[in-house]
Amino acid sequence: MGFLADRLSALTNPAAREGRQEASEDLEASSQAILSLVGSLAVLVGRDGQVVRSSPDAYRLGIVSQDRIVDERVEEAVRQAWQSDKVSRFSLTTATPEAFADLPGLSETQEGADQGGDHDDGALSEVSRPNWLKVAVGPISLGLVLVLIDDVSEAKRFEQTRQAFIEHVSRQLSRPISSLGALAESLTALAKGPWREGERLEERMAAVSSQAKLVKDYSRYLEHTLGDLILLIRAQEETSASKTERMDLGEQASKALDAARPQAEEAGVNLVCRSSGPLPVLGDPEQVRVAVSKLVENAIRYSPAGSKVSLEAKPSADGSFGLVQVIDRGAGIRKEDQAHVFERFYRGDEQTEASQVGIGLGLSIVKHVALTHHGSVKLWSAPGQGSTFTLALPLAPAPAPASASDPSAVPVEGFGRTDGGPAGVSSGM
Numbered sequence: 175m176g177f178l179a180d181r182l183s184a185l186t187n188p189a190a191r192e193g194r195q196e197a198s199e200d201l202e203a204s205s206q207a208i209l210s211l212v213g214s215l216a217v218l219v220g221r222d223g224q225v226v227r228s229s230p231d232a233y234r235l236g237i238v239s240q241d242r243i244v245d246e247r248v249e250e251a252v253r254q255a256w257q258s259d260k261v262s263r264f265s266l267t268t269a270t271p272e273a274f275a276d277l278p279g280l281s282e283t284q285e286g287a288d289q290g291g292d293h294d295d296g297a298l299s300e301v302s303r304p305n306w307l308k309v310a311v312g313p314i315s316l317g318l319v320l321v322l323i324d325d326v327s328e329a330k331r332f333e334q335t336r337q338a339f340i341e342h343v344s345r346q347l348s349r350p351i352s353s354l355g356a357l358a359e360s361l362t363a364l365a366k367g368p369w370r371e372g373e374r375l376e377e378r379m380a381a382v383s384s385q386a387k388l389v390k391d392y393s394r395y396l397e398h399t400l401g402d403l404i405l406l407i408r409a410q411e412e413t414s415a416s417k418t419e420r421m422d423l424g425e426q427a428s429k430a431l432d433a434a435r436p437q438a439e440e441a442g443v444n445l446v447c448r449s450s451g452p453l454p455v456l457g458d459p460e461q462v463r464v465a466v467s468k469l470v471e472n473a474i475r476y477s478p479a480g481s482k483v484s485l486e487a488k489p490s491a492d493g494s495f496g497l498v499q500v501i502d503r504g505a506g507i508r509k510e511d512q513a514h515v516f517e518r519f520y521r522g523d524e525q526t527e528a529s530q531v532g533i534g535l536g537l538s539i540v541k542h543v544a545l546t547h548h549g550s551v552k553l554w555s556a557p558g559q560g561s562t563f564t565l566a567l568p569l570a571p572a573p574a575p576a577s578a579s580d581p582s583a584v585p586v587e588g589f590g591r592t593d594g595g596p597a598g599v600s601s602g603m
Contacts, residue, residue, distance in 0.1 A: 419459055
């Protein structure tokens with residue numbers, strides 16, 4: 175800190191400067207030194223409100239834009255710092271600016287055309303999360319105000335997830351426990367009596383059978399819950415090099431669709447698949463299939479009998495991404511619900527009989543698979559017009575040519591199979 179103190183002292187001493195140009199250079203160097211020494215997310219603001227220096231994340235968190243403070247509360251704290259010469263501390267929630275949440279290579283026009291309706295009547299939602307921040311604002315020398323920002327979003331989300339998990343599991347466990355208790359009472363009565371006058375064994379057996387079916391249904395429900403929790407945990411893990419392969423996104427999407435055909439037949443929903451040539455991506459094939467499967471299963475659950483669910487795999491308009499679009503003709507999603515559909519355990523109010531088996535983890539799994547594969551997921555929906563979910567993964571560059579000394583080796587940027595087999599074919603499928 176001695177270096178910083180010396181710099182501040184020199185800059186506040188007019189005799190130590192030799193003209194405006196030197197002062198400007200000293201201010202530039204010292205502001206950079208301040209951010210370096212602070213070691214956290216920070217913004218330096220001049221008396222004119224201009225941002226002199228800022229950590230890049232301050233833009234992503236919605237604090238700074240075009241070299242100005244844009245959050246009203248932070249802006250007011252900066253003004254108070256000039257007036258009172260005191261430090262203020264407060265908590266703040268911001269939204270990620272649209273420029274940092276956009277999905278490259280995908281336009282709203284594309285999605286609206288694919289849905290087959292007027293896109294202005296619907297809404298486009300994407301993975302965008304709020305940011306929870308702790309902020310300290312105070313004046314320093316050089317005629318500057320220092321804004322220190324502590325991003326506690328991950329801790330906040332973890333606590334929210336923990337609470338939601340505890341509440342959700344507690345509610346869901348109470349149902350099978352009650353059913354087990356009722357079944358035990360019926361079995362005890364069946365074995366010991368007393369019997370009502372005229373009561374037959376078949377009547378008691380029917381009651382036992384009905385309660386046993388409830389227990390079986392809840393058992394399947396808990397198995398589904400546990401399975402989705404495991405998938406969510408895996409989806410949030412970084413994809414390791416040993417599991418990363420070069421694969422055709424369209425092929426993986428087609429396999430996921432085929433796996434959902436029994437569910438579609440039972441629901442009376444017709445599945446349609448279209449693919450536009452090879453879409454090479456790098457990633458974990460199993461994770462990608464899981465993500466597409468969740469989108470397809472979700473579409474089937476919310477589609478009426480006799481309707482169609484379409485899957486289309488194609489490149490983005492700029493050729494940078496491979497897109498998998500899953501389109502249903504269901505009731506659609508209300509605009510107020512769209513911002514929450516990718517949250518863990520979120521369930522909208524308008525559930526169908528088929529969707530009751532879900533626990534609100536499917537779309538969260540899709541989101542995390544997209545993020546760990548450096549991609550994204552978007553939603554277009556309108557009441558009465560159905561929904562379109564679009565999973566986008568970056569297309570892989572062309573593989574390097576085979577080595578002259580080993581013609582059979584086809585490296586894929588350090589990933590892929592090492593057994594001489596073709597890259598993109600998962601041995602676990």
